[in-house]
Amino acid sequence: xxxxxxxxxxxxxxxxxxxxxxxxxxxxxxxxxxxxxxxxxxxxxxxxxxxxxxxxxxxxxxxxxxxxxxxxxxxxxxxxxxxxxxxxxxxxxxxxxxxxxxxxxxxxxxxxxxxxxxxxxxxxxxxxxxxxxxxxxxxxxxxxxxxxxxxxxxxxxxxxxxxxxxxxxxxxxxxxxxxxxxxxxxxxxxxxxxxxxxxxxxxxxxxxxxxxxxxxxxxxxxxxxxxxxxxxxxxxxxxxxxxxxxxxxxxxxxxxxxxxxxxxxxxxxxxxxxxxxxxxxxxxxxxxxxxxxxxxxxxxxxxxxxxxxxxxxxxxxxxxxxxxxxxxxxxxxxxxxxxxxxxxxxxxxxxxxxxxxxxxxxxxxxxxxxxxxxxxxxxxxxxxxxxxxxxxxxxxxxxxxxxxxx
Amino acid sequence: xxxxxxxxxxxxxxxxxxxxxxxxxxxxxxxxxxxxxxxxxxxxxxxxxxxxxxxxxxxxxxxxxxxxxxxxxxxxxxxxxxx
Numbered sequence: 014x015x016x017x018x019x020x021x022x023x024x025x026x027x028x029x030x031x032x033x034x035x036x037x038x039x040x041x042x043x044x045x046x047x048x049x050x051x052x053x054x055x056x057x058x059x060x061x062x063x064x065x066x067x068x069x070x071x072x073x074x075x076x077x078x079x080x081x082x083x084x085x086x087x088x089x090x091x092x093x094x095x096x097x098x099x100x101x102x103x104x105x106x107x108x109x110x111x112x113x114x115x116x117x118x119x120x121x122x123x124x125x126x127x128x129x130x131x132x133x134x135x136x137x138x139x140x141x142x143x144x145x146x147x148x149x150x151x152x153x154x155x156x157x158x159x160x161x162x163x164x165x166x167x168x169x170x171x172x173x174x175x176x177x178x179x180x181x182x183x184x185x186x187x188x189x190x191x192x193x194x195x196x197x198x199x200x201x202x203x204x205x206x207x208x209x210x211x212x213x214x215x216x217x218x219x220x221x222x223x224x225x226x227x228x229x230x231x232x233x234x235x236x237x238x239x240x241x242x243x244x245x246x247x248x249x250x251x252x253x254x255x256x257x258x259x260x261x262x263x264x265x266x267x268x269x270x271x272x273x274x275x276x277x278x279x280x281x282x283x284x285x286x287x288x289x290x291x292x293x294x295x296x297x298x299x300x301x302x303x304x305x306x307x308x309x310x311x312x313x314x315x316x317x318x319x320x321x322x323x324x325x326x327x328x329x330x331x332x333x334x335x336x337x338x339x340x341x342x343x344x345x346x347x348x349x350x351x352x353x354x355x356x357x358x359x360x361x362x363x364x365x366x367x368x369x370x371x372x373x374x375x376x377x378x379x380x381x382x383x384x385x386x387x388x389x390x391x392x393x394x395x396x397x398x399x400x401x402x403x404x405x406x407x408x409x410x411x412x413x414x415x416x417x418x419x
Numbered sequence: 420x421x422x423x424x425x426x427x428x429x430x431x432x433x434x435x436x437x438x439x440x441x442x443x444x445x446x447x448x449x450x451x452x453x454x455x456x457x458x459x460x461x462x463x464x465x466x467x468x469x470x471x472x473x474x475x476x477x478x479x480x481x482x483x484x485x486x487x488x489x490x491x492x493x494x495x496x497x498x499x500x501x502x
Binding site: 035039040041042043047088090091095098099100153225387388389390391392394 | 422458462463466467476499501
């Protein structure tokens with residue numbers, strides 16, 4: 014094995030077309046066919062496309078109707094979140110056999126710091142091969158693994174030979190690799206920033222890395238230095254071990270509705286549902302927050318948010334809903350609404366104070382009793398009359414963590 | 420996936436070291452189905468109840484079976500179709 018790494022050896026494990034792969038494993042009739050996993054309802058988007066669908070230009074986030082136009086034989090499976098959570102947890106168990114330093118980046122990606130495991134398992138590439146084999150045998154799907162001296166380069170490496178890839182970037186390869194790498198291919202540089210850089214004449218990481226850092230700081234502020242480091246493959250961020258992540262800063266739920274909402278009372282009902290879902294998640298994590306954010310999207314896709322910060326922390330559905338309604342009162346709607354979202358920011362743990370008045374205390378007791386019933390018999394077993402018949406759709410956010418499993 | 424309102428069924432299971440629970444046949448609507456492959460297994464929770472789902476195939480079709488660990492009963496949830 015030739016080549017060297019700096020002090021650390023970091024691995025990025027990225028499941029290949031995760032949701033679609035799990036569905037093809039579950040239903041053999043889907044293997045080898047162009048397939049997307051999408052949400053329920055007509056107005057849904059592609060969550061994941063199988064590798065057979067991707068040559069048709071189908072990508073995550075694409076509206077389903079557009080994907081079907083691009084590929085008339087496209088098969089569509091409604092997302093089954095518990096199945097993917099289960100597969101993700103099984104992958105996590107495998108990764109933790111090699112090092113305790115596993116960072117769950119999302120439901121289908123993880124970083125590992127394997128510096129201390131190299132001797133025991135005879136090298137980084139060997140660890141990667143064993144991980145790939147174990148995931149294939151125990152979960153039935155493939156992954157791509159990148160190995161480098163930091164998270165930035167490890168993630169770049171895993172993307173270079175998908176699917177079912179294994180790629181190492183040695184220290185001596187970094188300069189030549191980044192010299193010609195388009196800036197938009199670097200993790201952390203999105204399409205808008207890439208376009209802005211291109212317009213400045215900065216097309217590759219080589220170009221970006223040669224710009225003096227003080228010029229980047231002058232143009233981009235605090236992220237100027239970050240861009241400079243990224244272009245040179247420098248990243249000191251540690252692998253944050255699962256279970257030691259910092260507390261959430263905000264939490265929310267949003268929903269694209271089946272038909273556009275024209276009446277205020279229709280929006281109000283969805284606000285109530287989302288507030289109830291949000292309150293349950295907050296209480297299960299021990300969080301409460303002070304800033305309620307209401308997000309609406311019109312039928313022309315214009316999206317906006319309004320917020321209100323309270324004097325005290327809250328975490329029940331009725332409290333969140335009441336504040337969201339007050340925010341809605343201050344908005345003059347100019348069009349029908351297709352998406353409604355509610356989130357709570359300024360989160361803290363253990364911030365709920367025992368109410369002074371008995372009436373308020375009783376309300377809290379009722380909600381906690383409802384939580385106990387729903388914990389035992391399933392979500393929405395007991396709920397408010399206005400929401401009876403509703404279902405709580407489980408969500409997987411980009412920042413999903415294993416402890417989010419309800 | 421073609422969904423059936425969960426129907427209770429009788430299932431023959433092998434318990435082993437590596438595979439733990441492996442359904443090998445089930446009887447549904449009076450007909451016996453021989454499982455040739457267990458495609459995927461996963462768990463979910465509904466309140467306190469832990470449900471274990473098995474995607475299994477015979478020579479012709481693929482089926483979704485569910486074992487409720489609290490009630491200790493098997494149900495068939497559906498048959499898989501192409502899309």
